[in-house]
Amino acid sequence: MTKLNTKPITVWLTPSGPNPWKVVLILEELQVPYVIESFRFNDVKLKPYTDICPNGRVPAIVDPNTNLTLWESGAIIQYLEEVYDTDKKLTYESLNKRQLLNQYLHFQMSGQGPYFGQAGWFNVLHHERIPSAIERYNDQVKRFLEVLNTCLEGKAWLVGDKCTFADLSFVPWNCRLDMLLQTPPGEDPLAKYPNVQAWHHRMVDRPSWKRCMEVRDKLMDDQGLMPNGMPKGINNIQEYEAEIAREAAEKGKE
Amino acid sequence: MSQPDITLYTCQTPNGIKISIALEELGLPYKVEKIDISKNTQKEPWFLEINPNGRIPALTDTFSDGQKIRLFESGGILTYLAEQYDKDYKISYPKGTREYYEMTNWLYFQNAGVGPMQGQANHFVRYAPERIEYGMTRYTNETRRLYGVLDKHLASSKSGYLVGDHISLADISHWGWVAAAGWAGVDIEEFPHLKAWEERMAAREGVEKGRHVPSPHTIKERLKDQKTMEEDAAQARQWIMQGMKADAKH
Numbered sequence: 001m002t003k004l005n006t007k008p009i010t011v012w013l014t015p016s017g018p019n020p021w022k023v024v025l026i027l028e029e030l031q032v033p034y035v036i037e038s039f040r041f042n043d044v045k046l047k048p049y050t051d052i053c054p055n056g057r058v059p060a061i062v063d064p065n066t067n068l069t070l071w072e073s074g075a076i077i078q079y080l081e082e083v084y085d086t087d088k089k090l091t092y093e094s095l096n097k098r099q100l101l102n103q104y105l106h107f108q109m110s111g112q113g114p115y116f117g118q119a120g121w122f123n124v125l126h127h128e129r130i131p132s133a134i135e136r137y138n139d140q141v142k143r144f145l146e147v148l149n150t151c152l153e154g155k156a157w158l159v160g161d162k163c164t165f166a167d168l169s170f171v172p173w174n175c176r177l178d179m180l181l182q183t184p185p186g187e188d189p190l191a192k193y194p195n196v197q198a199w200h201h202r203m204v205d206r207p208s209w210k211r212c213m214e215v216r217d218k219l220m221d222d223q224g225l226m227p228n229g230m231p232k233g234i235n236n237i238q239e240y241e242a243e244i245a246r247e248a249a250e251k252g253k254e
Numbered sequence: 255m256s257q258p259d260i261t262l263y264t265c266q267t268p269n270g271i272k273i274s275i276a277l278e279e280l281g282l283p284y285k286v287e288k289i290d291i292s293k294n295t296q297k298e299p300w301f302l303e304i305n306p307n308g309r310i311p312a313l314t315d316t317f318s319d320g321q322k323i324r325l326f327e328s329g330g331i332l333t334y335l336a337e338q339y340d341k342d343y344k345i346s347y348p349k350g351t352r353e354y355y356e357m358t359n360w361l362y363f364q365n366a367g368v369g370p371m372q373g374q375a376n377h378f379v380r381y382a383p384e385r386i387e388y389g390m391t392r393y394t395n396e397t398r399r400l401y402g403v404l405d406k407h408l409a410s411s412k413s414g415y416l417v418g419d420h421i422s423l424a425d426i427s428h429w430g431w432v433a434a435a436g437w438a439g440v441d442i443e444e445f446p447h448l449k450a451w452e453e454r455m456a457a458r459e460g461v462e463k464g465r466h467v468p469s470p471h472t473i474k475e476r477l478k479d480q481k482t483m484e485e486d487a488a489q490a491r492q493w494i495m496q497g498m499k500a501d502a503k504h
Contacts, residue, residue: 055363055403070355072362079355095337096317103330106365107307110327114370132382133389139502147307 006084008033010062012052014041015219016229018172019073019113020059021212025168026077028208032084038219041229042244046251074109077165078102090165100159104151104166108173111147115140116173120180124228125237138181145193152195156202163203171203179228258339259316260284263304265291266469268430269328269369273311275426275464276335279345288468292493294500329365332423333358345422353418360416360424363400364431371396372431375438380487381494394439401435404428405445414454421458429455430465436477 009027011034013020027034043049045056053060053071060071066083070076081091092098119137122130148170151158158166174196177189190197203209224232234240262277262284264270277284289295289310297308305312305326313331315338317323325331336346347353375397378389407416416424432452435442442449455461465471476482 054407055367055400057367068352068355070359072359072366074362074366075355075358078358082349096319096321096323099323099325099330099334099337102333103325103327106327106329109362109366110329110370111307113366114374118374126388128388130386130388132384133386135502136377136498139498143501150306 006033007064008035009064010035010037012037012039012049012060012062013058013219014039014044015216015223016041016225017058018176019057021172021216022073022169023059023061023076023080024212024215025171025208026080026090026165028211029090029168029206030080030084032080036215036219038222040223042247046248074105074169077105077169081165085165090163090168092160092164097159101164101166104158105169108166108169111144112170112173115144116176116180120176123180123182127236127238141177141181145190145196149193149195152199155195156199163206167199168203171200171209174200175204257316258282258284261287261314262467263287263289263301263312263314264310264468265289266467266471267291267310268434269309270311271430271465271467271471272328272427273313273331273335274467275429275461276332276345276423278464279421279426279458279460280335280339281460282335282339286468291497292490294493294497297497297500327365329361329427332361332427336423344420345426347418347422353422357417357422357424361427363403364424364427368397368400368404368428368431371400372435372438372440375440377494379439380437381491383491383495390439397435397438397440398444401432401440401442401445401448404432404451405448408447408451414451416451421455425451425455426461429461430471433465433471434473434477437473437483 009032011020011023011027013024013036015038024034024036039049044058049060050056052062052069055071057071059073059076060069061076061079062069063079063083068079070079085091091101115137119134119141122133122137157163174190177183178187181189183189188197190200220227220229226232230237230240231243234243260277260282262273264273264286265288274284274286289301291310295301296305296310301312302308304314304324307326309326311328311331312324312326313334314322314324315334318338323334325334340346347357371393375390375393378386378393382389404416408414413419415421416428429452432442432448433456442452456465476486
């Protein structure tokens with residue numbers, strides 16, 4: 001439960017990427033007040049954002065209650081859980097269970113995010129078709145989902161008997177699977193992984209995630225972004241990268 | 255503090271030695287089970303019981319409730335060791351402090367950024383059966399970018415470590431990767447602050463002991479010899495490609 005005098009946490013994000021929504025989802029679940037500082041992907045590696053996150057990646061938060069600036073979505077989730085989840089809604093008391101939650105959060109962070117991201121790059125964004133790279137990352141995505149399916153065998157949730165921050169951390173990237181793998185319309189990319197599929201559906205039906213997606217739609221619209229994250233009128237990643245480079249050069253001149 | 259009953263399942267890789275270095279820095283007793291990844295031991299059923307993901311490192315311990323705990327993911331294991339056994343904050347910081355959260359921040363930066371991207375650079379530079387210029391450049395450049403972030407951060411560090419006034423999990427998780435920069439086609443000379451940090455870390459007794467688990471850490475010497483390096487890569491390429499094929503069949 002949040003204390004009455006909690007000041008809103010600022011979440012810095014570009015709306016298109018999956019990672020910021022892991023953090024917003026936790027804030028929604030815990031009912032912690034927050035404000036979103038939505039900015040353009042073009043500015044992610046420029047000041048003032050790099051003063052907040054030197055890695056030039058989203059999300060980052062600034063918490064005025066503790067005067068802490070933090071980046072890396074996994075670290076932010078752990079922080080929010082420790083400071084704001086006083087009722088243990090999405091976590092547990094027991095050290096044993098907390099370590100297992102932490103393990104799965106790291107599995108999301110080092111397994112799902114990087115490999116899904118590279119699969120998306122070579123399947124969708126990269127201009128040249130490189131079959132061996134596509135195969136490598138598609139196989140890794142499949143392998144990852146198989147492992148997750150095994151972890152969920154006979155269980156509704158990854159750890160214990162309730163939905164936790166570890167479960168929720170997998171939602172944003174799994175929501176992107178159809179796009180990353182270019183799944184034909186009407187097909188569910190999770191169909192081969194029934195445990196993952198059922199678990200994923202239980203989570204996307206939560207009001208917190210629906211709210212995240214409403215906010216995302218609005219922020220995407222504010223910036224004139226298409227569902228693939230690129231501005232309207234830009235046809236592919238090369239055009240987008242050229243546009244970003246041109247803008248950065250202009251800003252350099254100022 | 256409960257009595258440790260730790261078994262570390264590992265092999266000589268940057269992720270494996272994170273854990274042995276942490277254990278040595280903490281001065282904890284532990285048993286070592288060497289996993290032969292060139293024989294795919296990490297995919298055998300007994301090991302999958304410990305880590306369903308079939309990767310090293312993994313660790314078992316007798317937990318405070320008397321039951322066995324099985325852990326995987328190097329970042330998860332490091333956090334466990336700090337919470338369970340680092341009561342004097344030798345390699346971590348007290349929960350709730352600014353340093354604690356900043357340490358977690360850099361730990362994730364390693365696990366989600368440096369590790370995966372440098373790992374992909376290794377793949378395209380050393381192991382891929384065909385030479386894909388684009389794959390090599392993409393991941394080597396991203397690794398260099400991440401090293402630049404570390405280098406800039408270390409330039410302004412008063413202690414010479416990533417967070418606070420002493421070594422922490424943040425440093426331990428990075429060291430094995432940075433020491434192997436050349437394997438990914440990255441020249442450490444480009445990053446003077448990071449290079450100095452790597453040497454500062456290497457001079458520590460705990461790092462020196464931990465890096466040779468379960469077998470000698472020789473990457474730094476091997477990187478000086480182009481020919482041995484090519485031979486090592488050719489050998490590793492073979493079993494890595496076999497492993498990838500086996501994974502794809504499932």
